[in-house]
Amino acid sequence: xxxxxxxxxxxxxxxxxxxxxxxxxxxxxxxxxxxxxxxxxxxxxxxxxxxxxxxxxxxxxxxxxxxxxxxxxxxxxxxxxxxxxxxxxxxxxxxxxxxxxxxxxxxxxxxxxxx
Amino acid sequence: xxxxxxxxxxxxxxxxxxxxxxxxxxxxxxxxxxxxxxxxxxxxxxxxxxxxxxxxxxxxxxxxxxxxxxxxxxxxxxxxxxxxxxxxxxxxxxxxxxxxxxxxxxxxxxxxxxxxx
Numbered sequence: 001x002x003x004x005x006x007x008x009x010x011x012x013x014x015x016x017x018x019x020x021x022x023x024x025x026x027x028x029x030x031x032x033x034x035x036x037x038x039x040x041x042x043x044x045x046x047x048x049x050x051x052x053x054x055x056x057x058x059x060x061x062x063x064x065x066x067x068x069x070x071x072x073x074x075x076x077x078x079x080x081x082x083x084x085x086x087x088x089x090x091x092x093x094x095x096x097x098x099x100x101x102x103x104x105x106x107x108x109x110x111x112x113x114x115x
Numbered sequence: 116x117x118x119x120x121x122x123x124x125x126x127x128x129x130x131x132x133x134x135x136x137x138x139x140x141x142x143x144x145x146x147x148x149x150x151x152x153x154x155x156x157x158x159x160x161x162x163x164x165x166x167x168x169x170x171x172x173x174x175x176x177x178x179x180x181x182x183x184x185x186x187x188x189x190x191x192x193x194x195x196x197x198x199x200x201x202x203x204x205x206x207x208x209x210x211x212x213x214x215x216x217x218x219x220x221x222x223x224x225x226x227x228x229x230x231x232x
Contacts, residue, residue, distance in 0.1 A: 043206055043223030051218045101165060101217055105158040
């Protein structure tokens with residue numbers, strides 16, 4: 001069965017500093033990997049995805065993520081955090097070998113960026 | 116601006132009542148997902164459809180929950196009878212999939228916040 005782990009409930013970072021939100025996954029085959037962001041009282045919004053190819057993917061609002069197959073990780077990063085980045089971040093995975101439709105989300109990581 | 120529309124946005128009901136939540140996926144999308152979000156459980160996948168056919172509803176309590184797609188523009192999630200533990204935010208999401216899976220992202224609605232007293 002596919003699963004996603006986000007080991008940190010919360011990440012605190014000062015504005016202007018780099019941020020990392022961690023994600024590890026487990027699938028039986030090859031994964032499709034996604035990051036989403038959720039602002040208060042809103043639905044989730046897509047940030048970026050890894051399907052194939054370059055392990056470093058770039059997405060919206062200056063975010064990027066690196067796919068590491070050996071470590072089964074897909075950590076979200078940003079070189080310089082903004083206060084407006086404060087939100088709830090979700091990592092998600094699809095397992096290609098089980099049809100490639102079912103999307104499972106991690107528990108979420110709350111990011112606080114302090115001015 | 117294409118978006119997933121969910122109704123109602125908020126619903127307060129009493130235990131034992133029937134609750135129906137509706138979702139209009141983005142036109143042209145052929146996969147629809149229902150998720151439930153709570154503080155304790157996070158985002159749980161309840162059911163999902165492809166081309167209106169249910170692919171997996173193993174995440175739903177079968178005795179009280181049902182999910183359907185009467186047509187390509189409407190997905191419904193029904194709870195009968197509702198219980199206080201069903202209180203949560205229910206999200207609908209849609210996406211575009213080919214025959215061998217979906218590489219595309221999901222587009223989420225704003226959610227239906229359900230409170231069962």
